[in-house]
Amino acid sequence: xxxxxxxxxxxxxxxxxxxxxxxxxxxxxxxxxxxxxxxxxxxxxxxxxxxxxxxxxxxxxxxxxxxxxxxxxxxxxxxxxxxxxxxxxxxxxxxxxxxxxxxxxxxxxxxxxxxxxxxxxxxxxxxxxxxxxxxxxxxxxxxxxxxxxxxxxxxxxxxxxxxxxxxxxxxxxxxxxxxxxxxxxxxxxxxxxxxxxxxxxxxxxxxxx
Amino acid sequence: xxxxxxxxxxxxxxxxxxxxxxxxxxxxxxxxxxxxxxxxxxxxxxxxxxxxxxxxxxxxxxxxxxxxxxxxxxxxxxxxxxxxxxxxxxxxxxxxxxxxxxxxxxxxxxxxxxxxxxxxxxxxxxxxxxxxxxxxxxxxxxxxxxxxxxxxxxxxxxxxxxxxxxxxxxxxxxxxxxxxxxxxxxxxxxxxxxxxxxxxxxxxxxxxx
Numbered sequence: 001x002x003x004x005x006x007x008x009x010x011x012x013x014x015x016x017x018x019x020x021x022x023x024x025x026x027x028x029x030x031x032x033x034x035x036x037x038x039x040x041x042x043x044x045x046x047x048x049x050x051x052x053x054x055x056x057x058x059x060x061x062x063x064x065x066x067x068x069x070x071x072x073x074x075x076x077x078x079x080x081x082x083x084x085x086x087x088x089x090x091x092x093x094x095x096x097x098x099x100x101x102x103x104x105x106x107x108x109x110x111x112x113x114x115x116x117x118x119x120x121x122x123x124x125x126x127x128x129x130x131x132x133x134x135x136x137x138x139x140x141x142x143x144x145x146x147x148x149x150x151x152x153x154x155x156x157x158x159x160x161x162x163x164x165x166x167x168x169x170x171x172x173x174x175x176x177x178x179x180x181x182x183x184x185x186x187x188x189x190x191x192x193x194x195x196x197x198x199x200x201x202x203x204x205x206x207x208x209x
Numbered sequence: 210x211x212x213x214x215x216x217x218x219x220x221x222x223x224x225x226x227x228x229x230x231x232x233x234x235x236x237x238x239x240x241x242x243x244x245x246x247x248x249x250x251x252x253x254x255x256x257x258x259x260x261x262x263x264x265x266x267x268x269x270x271x272x273x274x275x276x277x278x279x280x281x282x283x284x285x286x287x288x289x290x291x292x293x294x295x296x297x298x299x300x301x302x303x304x305x306x307x308x309x310x311x312x313x314x315x316x317x318x319x320x321x322x323x324x325x326x327x328x329x330x331x332x333x334x335x336x337x338x339x340x341x342x343x344x345x346x347x348x349x350x351x352x353x354x355x356x357x358x359x360x361x362x363x364x365x366x367x368x369x370x371x372x373x374x375x376x377x378x379x380x381x382x383x384x385x386x387x388x389x390x391x392x393x394x395x396x397x398x399x400x401x402x403x404x405x406x407x408x409x410x411x412x413x414x415x416x417x418x
Binding site: 048052055109112120122126130133137148149150153154155157158159178180182187189190191193194197198200201203204 | 265324331338346357362364366368398402407408409411
């Protein structure tokens, strides 16, 4: 398709498409004539992803570039590493990290039997979150309490990534979904937890009246 | 204690303390002499809360003011309403909301049997999150899938707010904890989910090699 059709299909203005190409966020089209190029479904998909990342996740172009670089990286050691890199780029720089919280994360991961590296998505941000808890929450979180959170996260992951998930079918789609899944589903989970808290508070108050 | 001790205890500079008092974020101390005032444990607690909200949650002073106003509101219809208001102030303005996603939330809440109002913390943000999913996720989320998320949220809430939670003991503490719990525990949950996803991806890839 021509750039004008790509623009219509995705709702992205032509100057913005050109800007994304210059910034390396979108592949060039296949040249067809002087100053013309042909775009395909992969361009449509990429523009949709960029739109979610900008509008829903509110990412800056700089962060967007990192996420997309992770998606486009040609030498995948393993696809899971790429998912990890892409997800890491989505998070803000984690805050300060204490030795003690790094130990807690290591113990937790060990006890859960998770195969995750220290530079993995979530590992550093979990340590930073535990450091903030240490400093600001009145009672320290025990390993047992952390395990409960860990088991709930496992349940989420098994539900969200089904047994028949097939990475070889379309590696790039899998990565795109991992990124989209993070951006789109995190607000669902957090909103539901807040709602569940309100319900739980009401219920416990009602029980005592 | 004098303002100098309050400053030392909480690590907050005296000009900042005075600024918070002017902005209504912190109660005035009890006057003891010309230009002197006495501060107590409630001032220490409040300054700690403000620090978490500024440093961990990265809230603006404007948002902080809303959260604190909800905490300080004297006419609590029910304490749960206050928790809801305080939590609502923590979230960014939710994005666009479709009729269809509002219906989904209503159906879900009904089926879960949750007692939550439409203006409740999480209700509008859940609808906004579902609207974003409708627009950007390839397959619509079914009510059954939403129910699974809802049940997981229930499990979190029952674990986090124990049966013997007693709102009458110290209402203001309960509110403070609700706010702190949101700010400090959300990153723990999201980080663990991301880690669990990485582990799940690795596991499914390994199973197929």
